Amino acid sequence: MREWLPAGHPVWLVIDALGRMDTSAFHAGRRTGGAGAAGYDPDMLLAVLVRAYAHRESSSRRMEELCRTDVAFRVICGGNLPDHSTIARFRKDFGEAVAGFFTEVLVLCARLGMGRLGVVALDGTKIAADAPKAADRTEKRLRELAAEAVAAHAAADAAEDELFGAGRGDELPPDGDGKAWSPRRRGERVAAALAQMEAERAAEQAERDAQAEQFRARQQAGQRTGCSPAHAAVALAEENLARVIAERQAQLAALEEQYAAGQPRRGRGAGVEDYCRVRRARDKVGKARGRAAAAEARAAAKAGPGPVRNVTDPDSRLMPVRGGGFIQGYNAQNVVSEDGLVIATELTDDTTDMAWYEPMVRQAEQAAALIEAHRPARPEGTGEPGGTGQVLADAGYCSQANLDCPGPDRLIAAGKRRDLEKAARDSGAADPGWGGPAIRDMRARLKTPDGIAAYRQRGHIAETPHGHIKHNLGFRQLSLRGKDKAAAEWRFTCAVHNLLKALAGGHLTPQALAALAG
Numbered sequence: 001m002r003e004w005l006p007a008g009h010p011v012w013l014v015i016d017a018l019g020r021m022d023t024s025a026f027h028a029g030r031r032t033g034g035a036g037a038a039g040y041d042p043d044m045l046l047a048v049l050v051r052a053y054a055h056r057e058s059s060s061r062r063m064e065e066l067c068r069t070d071v072a073f074r075v076i077c078g079g080n081l082p083d084h085s086t087i088a089r090f091r092k093d094f095g096e097a098v099a100g101f102f103t104e105v106l107v108l109c110a111r112l113g114m115g116r117l118g119v120v121a122l123d124g125t126k127i128a129a130d131a132p133k134a135a136d137r138t139e140k141r142l143r144e145l146a147a148e149a150v151a152a153h154a155a156a157d158a159a160e161d162e163l164f165g166a167g168r169g170d171e172l173p174p175d176g177d178g179k180a181w182s183p184r185r186r187g188e189r190v191a192a193a194l195a196q197m198e199a200e201r202a203a204e205q206a207e208r209d210a211q212a213e214q215f216r217a218r219q220q221a222g223q224r225t226g227c228s229p230a231h232a233a234v235a236l237a238e239e240n241l242a243r244v245i246a247e248r249q250a251q252l253a254a255l256e257e258q259y260a261a262g263q264p265r266r267g268r269g270a271g272v273e274d275y276c277r278v279r280r281a282r283d284k285v286g287k288a289r290g291r292a293a294a295a296e297a298r299a300a301a302k303a304g305p306g307p308v309r310n311v312t313d314p315d316s317r318l319m320p321v322r323g324g325g326f327i328q329g330y331n332a333q334n335v336v337s338e339d340g341l342v343i344a345t346e347l348t349d350d351t352t353d354m355a356w357y358e359p360m361v362r363q364a365e366q367a368a369a370l371i372e373a374h375r376p377a378r379p380e381g382t383g384e385p386g387g388t389g390q391v392l393a394d395a396g397y398c399s400q401a402n403l404d405c406p407g408p409d410r411l412i413a414a415g416k417r418r419d420l421e422k423a424a425r426d427s428g429a430a431d432p433g434w435g436g437p438a439i440r441d442m443r444a445r446l447k448t449p450d451g452i453a454a455y456r457q458r459g460h461i462a463e464t465p466h467g468h469i470k471h472n473l474g475f476r477q478l479s480l481r482g483k484d485k486a487a488a489e490w491r492f493t494c495a496v497h498n499l500l501k502a503l504a505g506g507h508l509t510p511q512a513l514a515a516l517a518g
Contacts, residue, residue, distance in 0.1 A: 005071065005072065005075055007510065008509070008510050009072075010503055011051065011072045011075055011076065012510075013503065013508050013509070013510070013513065014047060014050060014051070014499065014503075015047055015076065016510075016513050017108060017499070017502075017508060017513065018043060018046060018047055018050070019043070020108070020513070020516065020517070021101070021104040021105070021108065022100070022104055023042065023043055023046060023097075023101070023104075025096065025097035025100045025101075026042035026043070026045075026046055026094060026097045026101075027042050028097075029042075029093055029094075029097070030042055040080065040082050040086055040090075041080075042090070044076060044077060044078070044080070044082075045082060045086070045087065045090045046094075046101070047076045048063060048067065048073065048076055048077065048082070048087065049063075049087070049090075049091060049492070050496055050499065051072060051073060051076060052066070052073075053473065053475065053492070053493055053496045054473065054496050054499070054500055056473055056474035056475075058475065058479050059479075060084040060085075060087040060088040060091070061084040063084065063087050064081075064082065064083050064084040064087065067081045067082060068081060091479070091480070091489070092480060092485065094488060094492070095484055095485055095487075095488035096488075098488040098489075098491050098492045098495070099488075099491065101492065101495055102345070102491050102492070102494065102495045103370070105495040105498050105499055106341070106343065106367060106370060106371065106495075106498065107370065107371075107374050108502070108508075109341055109371075109498055109501070109502050109507070110370070110371040110372075110373075110374040110375050111374050111375070111376065111516055112502055112507040112508060112512055112516075113375065113376055113507060114337075114339055114341055114501070114502060114505070114507055115337050115339065115341050115343065115371040115375065116337055116338035116339045117337055117338070117343075117368050117371065117372075117388050117389060118338060118389040118390070119338050119389055119390045119392060119454070119457055119461065120335055120336060120337055120338070120343065120364055120368075120388055120389075120390070120391055120392070120461070121335070121336050121391070121392040121393070121457070121458045121461035121462035122333065122334070122335050122336075122357065122360050122361070122364075122391060122392070122393045122397065122462065123333075123334060123336070123393070123394065123458075123462035123463060123466065124331050124332065124333050124334075124353040124356070124396065125331075125332050125334070125466040125470075126319040126320075126321050126327055126329055126330070126331055126332075127329050127330055127331075127332050127347075127475075127476070127477070127478060127490065128327050128328065128329040128476060128477040128478065129310075129313045129316035129328050129329045129330060129477070129478055129481070129486065130312070130313060130477065130478050130479055130480065130481050130486075131310045131312035131313035131316050131328050131481065132312065132328060133310075133318065133326065133327070133328045135310050135311050135312040135328075136308040136309065136310050136311075136318065136328070137190075137193070137308060137309060137310075137311055138307075138308055139194070139197050139307065139309075142190055142193055142194050142197075142309060142311070143194065145190045145311070146187070146190050146191060146194060149186075149187040149190065186311065189311050189312065189313075189314055190311055192314045193309035193310070193311060193314040194309075196309060196314055196315075197307060197309060200307075208232060209232075211232065212232035212235065212236065215232070215236065216236070216239075233288040233291065233292065234285070234288045234289055234292050236288075237281070237284045237285040237287075237288040238285055240281050240284065241278070241281040241282055241284070241285050244275075244277050244278050244281045245272055245278055245281075247277075248272050248275045248277065248278055249272055252271070252272070310328055312481065313328075313481040313482065313486075315330075315349060315481075315482055315483035315486070316328050316329055316330060316349070316481075316483075316486075317329070317330070317349045317351060318351075319331060319351055320351060329477075329478075330347050330348065330349055330478070330483070330486060330487075330490075331347075331348045331349070331350055331351060331352075331353070332345065332346070332347050332348070332490055333345065333346045333347075333348060333353065333356045333360050334462070334465060334466070334494065335360050335361070335363065335364040335367070335391075336461050336462055336464075336465050337461075338457075338461060339501070339505070340461070340464060340465055340468075340501050341498050341501060342465055342494040342497060342498060343364055343367040343368065343371070344360055344363035344364045344366075344367050345490065345491055345494045346359070346360060346363070346487070347483065347486055347487035347490045347491070349483060352396065353394075353396035353397050354396060354397055354398075354399050354402065356397075357393060357397040357399075357402040357405075357412075358401075358402065358405050358407070361388075361391060361405075361407045361408070361410075362407075364388055364391070365388055365407070365408070368388045388408045389408065389409070390408060390409045390410065390411065390454065391407070391408055391409070391410040391411070392410070392411050392412075392454070392455060392457060392458035392461065392462065393410065393411070393412045393413070393458070394412075394413050394458065394462075395412070395413040395414060395415055395416065397412050398412045398413060398414050398439065398442070399439075400436040400438050400439060403438035403439060403441075403442055404438050411442070411445070411446065411451060411454055411455050411458075412442060413446065413455065413458075414439050414442050414443045414446065415443075465494075465497055468497060468500075469493055469494070469497055473493070473496070473497070473500075475493050478490065
């Protein structure tokens with residue numbers, strides 16, 4: 001089939017490049033032996049997916065059609081044409097192997113001389129899940145659906161018991177039997193969504209309890225505590241009231257013992273309820289309850305029906321997008337090198353970016369070490385120093401913790417870029433004053449010409465790969481459901497993006513591959 005496509009065609013380059021990678025993880029899941037026809041080569045199926053995702057195709061049925069009609073796909077298949085079910089099963093099960101494939105592509109790009117790390121940029125992008133917003137349900141509705149499903153199963157079992165007798169062995173297994181969750185069964189998706197809500201509620205309660213315990217510990221140690229946590233103000237006020245009452249009761253009991261021993265009474269002391277400290281503590285309890293009731297009323301008016309979960313993909317979330325509105329999807333975090341390589345990526349279900357700065361920078365530093373280990377040797381005194389030089393991030397990552405955490409030098413915007421540059425031009429403008437010392441120092445740094453020039457690179461470096469993936473590759477919606485499978489598909493798409501960067505930049509050539517082999 002070499003005569004079907006000219007030498008140096010991208011298909012041959014990709015096939016040769018994949019042949020130089022370690023794809024044993026894909027082969028580990030291949031079933032061999034036994035009855036039936038021979039299985040398809042995982043390397044061939046991998047190449048089909050790479051070609052399809054690089055050309056705006058994510059439908060397995062469309063891939064099957066292209067394997068019959070498109071010359072490039074027929075060359076990849078070598079006449080052994082897979083059907084859509086084979087392609088879909090391979091893609092569904094390649095989750096654990098994709099992490100290794102992403103790394104192998106990154107190593108290949110490094111060996112080809114790519115991966116400039118003097119400046120890297122971190123950015124998040126929302127990607128739609130394979131689930132509609134219309135499938136979102138409130139907790140109340142999810143519980144109703146779960147009850148309806150249980151009632152329907154019980155009615156079906158009772159009817160079949162009456163017809164065929166009990167103890168047939170085909171009854172539904174009890175809860176917690178350890179069987180694998182199936183995304184195809186709606187009842188299991190409803191149960192998974194409810195379990196997520198309950199787990200998140202328990203985690204939030206545990207966090208609130210921990211904050212209250214820390215407040216108590218500071219209080220008992222005589223440290224400055226400030227205001228009590230809002231969610232625990234009533235409980236803390238009631239604890240303080242009980243403590244003050246107990247102290248006054250102890251004082252009165254001690255006085256009674258002194259009087260019984262013959263000490264003369266000096267006036268009539270205040271009782272427990274009349275004691276000034278008890279009255280003040282009781283007033284604080286009343287005020288705390290009033291504030292808590294008002295806060296609950298405001299939250300109820302603002303929250304509407306409350307949190308929702310999707311019964312098609314319970315791991316997906318409603319994500320706010322630029323321009324207003326929401327999509328049902330995930331929040332992807334990418335760290336990108338100066339020459340456009342995605343060196344670290346993670347698919348999250350967080351609607352905001354702030355918590356992901358430190359984890360993504362750690363991933364980027366590991367990727368930088370990998371790139372430096374495989375980069376061609378350069379003459380001493382030329383090129384860049386090893387490791388990540390500077391990290392650029394937008395205001396979504398701005399926090400005192402992210403500015404203070406260990407890691408490479410960083411520029412994190414403390415506001416919109418146009419506002420930062422306007423403040424830089426107006427030398428007499430006063431600092432807004434909000435934020436801790438690190439945030440104020442960052443604002444001052446972003447007013448300098450060097451800070452402005454460095455931060456202006458962020459948009460081009462960070463957002464160009466997202467635009468390429470969504471616009472040029474047409475990848476705006478995931479095809480797999482569940483966070484683990486969706487994350488594998490996103491990581492695979494980023495690996496395809498890196499391969500295309502190597503091709504478009506003239507790095508992946510027959511001569512370069514021959515040099516790597518030699």
